[in-house]
Amino acid sequence: MADSLNERSQNILEAIVEDYITSAEPVGSRAISRKHNFNLSPASVRNVMADMEEMGLLCSPHASAGRIPTGKGFQYYIDTLLEVRDLNRSEKQNLRNSYRFKNMRMEDIMQEVGRVLSGLSQYTGLVMAPKFISTVFRQIEFVRLSQGRILMIYVSETGLVQNKVIQADRTLTTHDLEKISNYLNSELNGLTIHQIRAKLNQELQDDRIVYDQLKKQALSLSCAALQDEIEDQLYVSGTSLMLGQPEFSSAEKMKKMIQTLESKKLLIELLDQGQSAQGVQIFIGSESSHVDLEGCSLITSNFSNQKGAIGALGVIGPVRMNYSGVVPIVDFTAQLVSRVLDRETEKD
Amino acid sequence: MADSLNERSQNILEAIVEDYITSAEPVGSRAISRKHNFNLSPASVRNVMADMEEMGLLCSPHASAGRIPTGKGFQYYIDTLLEVRDLNRSEKQNLRNSYRFKNMRMEDIMQEVGRVLSGLSQYTGLVMAPKFISTVFRQIEFVRLSQGRILMIYVSETGLVQNKVIQADRTLTTHDLEKISNYLNSELNGLTIHQIRAKLNQELQDDRIVYDQLKKQALSLSCAALQDEIEDQLYVSGTSLMLGQPEFSSAEKMKKMIQTLESKKLLIELLDQGQSAQGVQIFIGSESSHVDLEGCSLITSNFSNQKGAIGALGVIGPVRMNYSGVVPIVDFTAQLVSRVLDRETEKD
DNA sequence: TTTAGCACTCACCTCGATGGAGTGCTAACA
DNA sequence: TGTTAGCACTCCATCGAGGTGAGTGCTAAA
Structure with missing residues (x-):
């Protein structure tokens, strides 16, 4: 989609996105040229930035602020630059230990999964129970x-x-x-x-x-x-956690977000969309998709047992999300849940 | 509890509370003396206000602002001055028509009740399903x-x-x-x-x-x-509605409120407290009760069928709530729900 | 092609002045 | 004795001016 970038531009884009993810503030050329040792002067970085702004990957809130990645910029980052490492053994074990599924009803398991997802990611956890x-x-x-x-x-x-x-x-x-x-x-x-x-x-x-x-x-x-469908059940947890993020610092935006999470309809739709996909999917709520999700990203994965009961889980947060941290958590959690469903099915 | 007020003071307190309920702003002596025709000068009103401030019924956010009722002031208003009229026939019919209970599961009914309560009151609706x-x-x-x-x-x-x-x-x-x-x-x-x-x-x-x-x-x-208890189920609806109220205009307060509503524990506790009572109850979350509910009021009523399945429903909103409008709605809704429970029990 | 230098822009903060709403007090009045 | 007019006072909100700092775009030199 985007005209391909040379390596230097890619490095700079990556640096900008990652700085922005941690700071939530516009990133300036000086910061980039100093913190990351590209051996480039701020002026050179500025040139590259100007090019990328023209390509629609970056934008600046006003003339004398730094740059922030656009939705398209994030998309490029996710598609091309993001490297998702697998969790190592002890991380997996920790994650496993976070979940307490013993003697729980399915509903409780779904709720627990949402709670843990949101707790670990510091964003909002979503779990859609297996579709009827x-x-x-x-x-x-x-x-x-x-x-x-x-x-x-x-x-x-x-x-x-x-x-x-x-x-x-x-x-x-x-x-x-x-x-x-x-x-x-x-x-x-x-x-x-x-x-x-x-x-x-x-x-x-x-x-x-x-x-x-x-x-x-x-x-x-x-x-x-x-014969008729039964309404999908969506569990939303940790709404208040996400509200700590600076993108929701204004009451206006906070209210809008709550409305979106409360109505659930849109979220179910999105989770449905990824249903045929395998592995982790990332939706970026930029201009393209629904207005209510502007500024939000959704990281989801399906889970299913061997017989095919399909549900989905994930995390919703600001576009400026810690993808490299959250993606493996969502991924492994989906695998865990799939395994739990299989265990339920087992005959003894 | 409060030293009794003479009629004039009561009238003025009532006027202040009611003005404050509609405007959400401190009420000044001039406004009171003009809008309500007590035939009293602002100066006289001020004298009375000063007395009531000393009694703890009013306070002023700063020296040159009007007065706002304290928790105690609201309590006095509710206990002594509030007149709750019954709904007339057509209002009752309208309320009845708002609810669609046909072929609904108990869970759906609870949810629907919450939704309607919050929609009518413009605050947040709470419904606690009958206790196991x-x-x-x-x-x-x-x-x-x-x-x-x-x-x-x-x-x-x-x-x-x-x-x-x-x-x-x-x-x-x-x-x-x-x-x-x-x-x-x-x-x-x-x-x-x-x-x-x-x-x-x-x-x-x-x-x-x-x-x-x-x-x-x-x-x-x-x-x-x-033998063991089964966790109470609490349905919360219309969170975002309440956030339109000016008391939640700051992101900070909004977040706190969401946290309180999300955890549900405190709300269940409060609804439990009113369980032995009959009719509508009003809790004011002032200094006395829990910190998380400061600035909030809760209007609740129990419902039960003849065999005694006890649940509760209500509305939570800012202390500055339209009590005279919401109380009859909560009251009549509780009666409606009780009747629905009885209908479910009926043998045919 | 890269970079140093420089002028420029814009958000943000502080400061002081201004206006308005409302109070408390006092003295006069019924 | 209760009520009210008058007045000084307080404090918030708003506005504009001025200074600061971060960051940019452009240009010319290396």
């Missing part, structure tokens, strides 16, 4: 509520509990429901929601089913229960 | 996870689903679990958790139980499942 449609069936139960409504409780193979209220035939007795759930539990065990839906559609076509009362009721109930 | 211990048993199910862990799913009579992972005897088969849950579902139906715990303790004393394998297993499992 990608989960594998383990068990379903029905509870009769008043007025013909039925509470459906679905447990996925990883122990994720989701529930939903459905309107159903008033004549169904508790005993009927029990028979139906028994039937479904034996029929659907081990299938993904995807497969289940295919199966349901197929059986809907089958005329013979009208003769089997139980099957018919089971079919209509499971259609109501499993 | 106060709920009435409807159904329990067990799902085997890996490594001898069992997922317990508990549904209360109002349709509130709670789950928990317990460590149990590895030898329990799915079939055993089914028998146990059937047994428990018939034994415990309609009992409160309170009653169930008493029953469990009693049976633990009973030696004969060792001879009945099923009963023994059921007992140990339900102890693990129902």
Whole structure:
């Protein structure tokens, strides 16, 4: 995309981005020429900077301030210059020890992951629980509520509990429901929601089913229960942590950020977008993408167990984020969570 | 508590509080004497104000500013001067129409209530779901996870689903679990958790139980499942709304507020405190109570169905809150929610 | 091609002056 | 005795002037 830079320009861009990441202030030519020993005078650095400003990689808030990287500048840095090292053994062990998953519900695990992510990164942690449609069936139960409504409780193979209220035939007795759930539990065990839906559609076509009362009721109930999507669950933690960053020092910007995090919709959308990708992804909320995320970056990774229950986790913070520090944490955490999901699935 | 005020002082205090509620700025003697037709000169008003300042009901941010009510001043206003009118029929109908509870899960209802409360009040809505211990048993199910862990799913009579992972005897088969849950579902139906715990303790004393394998297993499992508390669930909505208030105009204060709302612990504590009370309660977070809530007020009310499932809802905002507008909303919403809980319980 | 030098720009800080809102006090008045 | 007009006083907010420092762009020399 950007015209390619020669090595010197790259070095200078890298230095500017990294200085800016730690200081959050415009970086001047003198600082660059002194701190990093390029053996270049400030004047030379200025020339390079002027070129990069023209290319749209840098900008200056006003005439006599230093330069700050633009969204495009950060993008270039991330695509070309950023070197992400793997965590070493003891770092991995530390990270593992940060997480306490013992005897936790799936919900608690997700929340814990968010909390740790945000604590380690000092930004805001995001975790999207495995999507309903990608989960594998383990068990379903029905509870009769008043007025013909039925509470459906679905447990996925990883122990994720989701529930939903459905309107159903008033004549169904508790005993009927029990028979139906028994039937479904034996029929659907081990299938993904995807497969289940295919199966349901197929059986809907089958005329013979009208003769089997139980099957018919089971079919209509499971259609109501499993055909529609269930809303994604997004856990946001450490909102206040991120607000310590200088980019949110003005009350105005802080409020906007909170609004964005609170509505969740946009975040879910973004996490969805990276769903087909493998490994860590970085979104930069510059002019291009959504207005509400201007000035923010999102580092995410998917996690999934072997059967394919797909969720996502990550960290959202200012564009001026410590990428080299946060990326490996997000990456390894996603691997850890994937492994935990697999452990849940294990038969003993 | 405060030395009683004569009528004129009361009128002036009321005027000051109400002016301050709408303007968020210190109120001067001239404004009071002009806008409200007490037929008093500013000088007279000043005399009264000076007295009330001495009594601790007012204070002035600096020598040449007007007065603002202190926490104590607000307390006096709320205790003595505030007149809360009931909503009229059409207002009630409007409020009823704001809530869409149809085919919603308990969780969704709680969330919806929070959203509407915050939307109507322009402050932050809080809803604490009925406490586990106060709920009435409807159904329990067990799902085997890996490594001898069992997922317990508990549904209360109002349709509130709670789950928990317990460590149990590895030898329990799915079939055993089914028998146990059937047994428990018939034994415990309609009992409160309170009653169930008493029953469990009693049976633990009973030696004969060792001879009945099923009963023994059921007992140990339900102890693990129902004996401990389950964490309270608090729904917080409209955080960003409240941040529009001028008291949070500084980034510093905004951040503090977010932290308080995010940690939830303190809020749950406060909502718990009002649990024995009836009707609407108002907490003023002045010097007396917790530091984190300085400058905030909390308007809450409990809700409960006839069987006693107790939760709480309310609104948190700056001390300078529109009490006369918000109190009736909180009050009537609590009544509505109570009625919804009862409807859930109804047999059809 | 690089660099030293220099003029220039602009944010930021401080300082002092000004104006306005509101108070407290005092003395006069009903 | 309570109320009020008048007045001096206090303090904040705003504005503009002036100085400072960081950093730039340009030019000419090495």
